[in-house]
Amino acid sequence: MAPVAEFETRRGWLFGLAYQLLGSSAEAEDAVQDAYLRWDRADRAAITHPGAWLAKVVTNLCLNRLTSARATREQYVGEWLPDPVPTDLLGPLETAEQRDSVSLAVLVLLERLTPAERAVFVLREAFGYGHREIADVMELSEANCRQLYRRAAQHLADHKPRFQPSREERERLAGRFMAAAQHGDLRALEELLAEDITSWADSGGRLPMARRPVTGRDRVARYFAGAWRKLPDGVDFTFAEVNGGTAIIATVHGTTMGVVALEFDGATIAGVRIVANPAKLSHMQGLAGS
Known part of the structure; x- marks a missing residue:
């Protein structure tokens, strides 16, 4: 297989790895491109297992980026x-655990970990690597990798995957949520929201959105009922599968302006994460009407 073609067969997988390590699609793309440049310059005859070699390169590139990203x-x-x-850019997600591993909720929790803990945890949980394989990637002892994994798991011990309804049911609930917010129907919103729901909004300071989490059924219901009334004319809404779950996509003249990712627990909405920072929406363009 030609070198470029061999790399391209793994590009999607490598992007998924870099994205879960970094939480940034743009930085993940950069890391994958840097890995390609190293692949292009490498003595490929000496590379026995290309997939393992590329995983190691991407992981190390991401570890270097994580330190500066945290600051x-x-x-x-x-x-x-x-x-x-x-979701379809993140590779095959065949189990509920794999879909949960790419959720915005889990990616936020991964920020609690050190770069090494995060790398070990992602390789183990999301990609099914054994501890010996992880040790080879990280250039650490197997015992050290096991210890890093245990520490990472302890940091994330409070996270319990919620019961996810089917995609059809998620979209039905999302439609009810959107209709209730548009009409300012507080009672209908409260019927959909979990009592301890939290809403987070990320606009990077570019839009007048809540800069701190909004918690509690009553406050979140009022927040969304009020926010919907302030939206400009010409905003269209559609649904898309984002980070393994259902999200509402807000577009204006075909340009994605925001993503409202919903977290479900059975028939209730247990969390909402709004991303409206334009710098973070490059991979969400072109989804209107999907």
């Missing part, structure tokens, strides 16, 4: 959320 995010205006990405 940048500490200066971020308002809530920081990962870039939303269409």
